[in-house]
Amino acid sequence: MLTQYKVAAVQAAPEFLNLDAGIKKTIRFIKEASESGAKLVAFPELWLTGYPWWIWLDTPAAALASGFVSRYYKNSLSYDDPRAKLISDAAREYKINVVLGFSERENGSLYISQWLIDSNGATIGKRRKLKPTHVERTIFGEGDGSDMVVHDTELGRLGALNCWEHVLPLNKFIMFSQNEQIHVASWPSFTTYEFASGMSWEINNTVTRSYAVEGACFVVAPSALVSQAMVDELCDKPEKHELISVGGGHSVIYGPGGEPLCEKLDPNEEGILYADVELDAVDICKHFLDCAGHYSRPDVYRVLFDKQRKRCVVPIDLEDESRVENAASEFVREVSFSKDQ
Incomplete structure (x- = not known):
């Protein structure tokens, strides 16, 4: 197992509603991160094929009439699609671990998913967001306990969650109980509904940082951008421009003590953030704080965790x-x- 290595967080706009172009861009970032020496590259939530922002801009009925729903289905990825192999092949070719956020299609249903791939192109894990947030539930199904897993990998104990999964205390407790060392926190961009409680980038960066402190683990947190092309396509009414704008990238990487490990990019800038990981730092932080271990009280509270696939x-x-x-x-x-x- 590696104990010292470089990690990478992608901050970029997706190829909106264009799966083929999105896969090409994914492979380009995999190659770039590998050539920069990274052993892990993490992508934003729903990187393929973009976050469905129309669900926040109008009614569900309007979304059906707009044609977005059908296009989103057609550009969502299933694991048995031959194009999925292009991504795992790239991980193998460039010898890098990948955590990919994407809209997963299984039969007639969609899920907010993350695919964990090792540097040999083999699947480490496949997971779905346990509970889609608010109007996300008009599009996506739910995960189950089998999606709350931390994996033994060449990089250490690796886990991943999406977006507001990091807000739910029991989600975090379950992940911490599996001795997570390196965590991927995938987010969409942060330009919509910033006036609503908990929706701003400041709050969500705080949630990410808190996860690092509470879990005493490294957290790699990629986030996406909203492009001008996306805004033009999404905003068919003037009032929608008040709810979404270009930019919104606030990717971060934190150490197990909550310390920032790299400078953030400009919120409108595409690129990759890099940071060095040293797993010995996890041991030191867990020595002080192991929330699901020596710093817990099982005589007072316990969590019932059903990890069976449903x-x-x-x-x-x-x-x-x-x-x-x-x-x-x-x-x-x-x-x-x-x-x-």
Whole structure:
């Protein structure tokens, strides 16, 4: 396992509603980060194929009439799409770990997802945002407990969350309990609804920094930009210009004590932020503060964490008696768990 290495956070505008162009831009940033010596490159939330800002600018009915919904489906990525392999191949070619934010399509549903890929192009993990925020729920489905995982990797214990998943205390506690050392906090851009509670970049950077302190871990926090082309396409009414504007990039990288590890880019500037990681610093910080370990009180409070994957259809072979019994036992267990709550 590496204990000293460089990490990279991408700050850029997505190729909005254009999956093919977005993949090309992704590979370009993977190559650039690798050639700059990084061992990990992290991308913003919904980097492919852009955050669906129209959900904040008008009614759900208006979004259906606008044509955005259909275009977003067509430009969302599924893991079995041959184009997905282009990204994992790039990770292998440039020998770099990748955490990619994207709109995942599975059959007729979309999810806010992150794909963790190692430097050999193999999948470390696939996760979905546990709870889409506010009007995001008009587009995206939910994840489950299997998406709240910290992975053993060549870079240490690696985990990832999206956006306001970092606001929910129990989300954080579950991640901290798995001895996370390096964390990717993926965000969209920060130009919309800044007047609303908790929506400003200052608040969200604070949440990110707090995660680093509470988790005693390194936090790589990429965020996207809104381009002029996106504004032109999204704003078909004058009043919408009051809700979204060009820019909004506020990417950051923090150390396990909450210290900034690099200078921020201008909010309108595309580029990559870099910082050096030294995992020994995690041990020192956890010595003082391990929220889900020596600095907790399990006699006073505990978290029930169901990490089982939940899907609405579970195929079984009726000729395989053991699988039928296991499926039935799992169903009974879930019913019992629900009654106990």
